[in-house]
Amino acid sequence: MTSNTRIVLAKWPETVPVPGEHLVLDNSRTIDIENVPLNGGFLTKLLLISPEPYMLSRMRDPALRSFASPMVLGAPVVGMCLVKVLRSEKEGVNAGDYMYGMTHWELYTVQPYMEGRCMQRELWTPETFDLDSLVLQPVPDPKGAFPFSRYSSLMGxxxxxxxxxxxxxxxxxxxxxxxxxxxxxxxxxxxxxxxxxxxxxxxxxxxxxxxxxxxxxxxxxxxxxxxxxxxxxxxxxxxxxxxxxxxxxxxxxxxxxxxxxxxxxxxxxxxxxxxxxxxxxxxxxxxxxxxxxxxxxxxxxxxxxxxxDLLSPTMMQQFFQDVPGWTAQGLLQSEEKLIDGFENAPQALVEAVWGGSDYSVSKLVVVVAKD
Ligand SMILES: NC(=O)c1ccc[n+]([C@@H]2O[C@H](COP(=O)([O-])OP(=O)(O)OC[C@H]3O[C@@H](n4cnc5c(N)ncnc54)[C@H](OP(=O)(O)O)[C@@H]3O)[C@@H](O)[C@H]2O)c1
The missing domain is CATH 3.40.50.720 (NAD(P)-binding Rossmann-like Domain)
Structure with a gap:
């Protein structure tokens, strides 16, 4: 069995979330990586976390209005991440694939993730967008053309x-x-x-x-x-x-x-x-x-x-035609500040929103594992 650390939303923050109080590191779980049932899905390993401002709008009582579907109290935080597929029963997803999209802040997750998915749709107002619909998508290994962290900045x-x-x-x-x-x-x-x-x-x-x-x-x-x-x-x-x-x-x-x-x-x-x-x-x-x-x-x-609202098929095609190429050629630049250690993700989220003035980069990325 392997320890399956996760970061749980323990309490709704009224203002700025406090690491250890609202966002809590939970080491209580283990996982059998080789044998955990996949139920037709796939098992992923967390590599990079992209803490972003919109996440705060999700950390609220579901009854409160907001543009984004809420997170679930007591469940792992959900955010945009880069993962690697370890095992798969899903057609089109293979062990070794890299994927980017919404997932649990949890070392290993059987996908699609469930605990962090808010199912109380009857509470949502018409302007609410279901952020959990931004599911993991395969992304190519850039093979050195640009660092993986660009998936959370220019390509995120x-x-x-x-x-x-x-x-x-x-x-x-x-x-x-x-x-x-x-x-x-x-x-x-x-x-x-x-x-x-x-x-x-x-x-x-x-x-x-x-x-x-x-x-x-x-x-x-x-x-x-x-x-x-x-x-x-x-x-x-x-x-x-x-x-x-x-x-x-x-x-x-x-x-x-x-x-x-x-x-x-x-x-x-x-x-x-x-x-x-x-x-x-x-x-x-x-x-x-x-x-x-x-x-x-x-x-x-x-x-x-x-x-x-803006992601029509044409816009997506145009984005994927322009941005990866411009990134690889250095025509579109980005710098990411890499923060090592899963345990630092809650503080990184606070910094990503309220900005430490000690960094001059376009994006904060938490490195959980190199591969
Ligand atoms: N509409 C959408 O679909 C959509 C999608 C993505 C993002 N967004 C929004 O777009 C904005 C930018 O997103 P981002 O991910 O690129 O975040 P970001 O601009 O990197 O946001 C963090 C930065 O905001 C600045 N900031 C914090 N408090 C401030 C204040 N009181 N006054 C002025 N600046 C302040 C800080 O930079 P300084 O050190 O320079 O102050 C901080 O580093 C955010 O508001 C985000 O919610 C919207």
Whole structure:
């Protein structure tokens, strides 16, 4: 028997989850890797974990409204991960395959995973997306063309979110004369780095914000024309100097969104990808935006999206045509901060959302096993 450590959601966090209290390492289970029944499924070994902001929206009482289906209390945390198949009874899945998608934070799992899957669909409101539907998909061994960790950045949710939203929401609006300007918040984050690079490919002027000088340097390295540390230069100061803007790509909401609205030109277009400033904060403590009158005065359009809305078969085909090739050729860059040790995954999730300013990379990845 082999120890089958997992990280369990022990308690709903009201704000920031505390490792050891809400997210608990559970060493109580064992597994017989050679003989555990597969019931027509397959057995996977966890290699890499991709802690991401949306996971917090899933760590809530199922009765509370949110865009994402909830996780299950007392069950392993579920998130996007890279796994290796050890045994399989499923047609098309073979031992030795690598797969990326949703799975338990658990060393070994018989797939499809069950414990972490929320079945209380009767509680879901119409805007709820079933994140458990993002099941493991086979991914090729890049054989050194790029590190496996790119599957959680450029080729994972941040890459898909950035690529699909830029290509379907911003790119079609670039067919007019003159250079356009885009402002991207959380420019050094997983999604932000993709937006900076795609915007530069399309010839836009890019303004980016980030929370440390290291991250600012990284935004510039990947092409931002102007990047600023919002801790030392205000959004207003930077946007008055480098704006006005045609597009705002919003990863954070709050004061950044308010100042971006102030900096908008007539007919500007705002894409709302996420509102990280509000995550883990009660509604009454979030920043209240006071300049919404500018939306009609300047005919500004605001468009929110969820990645699955944009993933038509054509978009997926385009994504897989462009992104792996650009990644292998270094035309699309990413840096991942690798954190060793499964036991560090809860803290990595906290860092992935509230950002340690001590790193200047686009993505945090937890390395559970090398192979
Ligand atoms: N709509 C969708 O389908 C979809 C899909 C994927 C992601 N998202 C959303 O897109 C956004 C970006 O996702 P991501 O995975 O790339 O995450 P990310 O941008 O890497 O998010 C983490 C970063 O947010 C920044 N941040 C945290 N608190 C902040 C604050 N108060 N003000 C400004 N910045 C703050 C921190 O960077 P700094 O050090 O620079 O502050 C932190 O490192 C998130 O809001 C996420 O929820 C949406």
């Amino acid at each position: 949710i941040p890459g898909l979110a950035g690529y699909s939203s830029f290509m379907s929401l911003i790119a079609p609006r670039l067919n007019t004369d003159g250079q356009k300007t885009v402002f991207v918040s959380s420019g050094a984050g997983g999604v932000g780095t993709v937006i900076i690079q795609l915007a530069k490919k399309k010839g836009l002027k890019v303004i980016a914000s980030a929370g440390s000088d290291q991250k600012v340097a990284y935004c510039k390295k990947i092409g931002a024309d102007y990047a600023f540390n919002y801790e030392t230069e205000s959004y207003r100061e930077a946007l008055e100097k480098e704006g006005p803007i045609d597009f705002y790509y919003d990863n954070v909401g709050g004061i950044a969104l308010e100042e971006a609205i102030n900096a908008c030109k007539l007919n500007a277009y705002i894409v709302v990808c996420g509102h990280i400033t509000g995550y883990g904060k009660p509604v009454e403590e979030r920043h209240g935006i006071k300049n919404t009158h500018l939306l009609f005065e300047r005919r500004i359009t605001i468009q929110g999206f969820l990645v699955p």
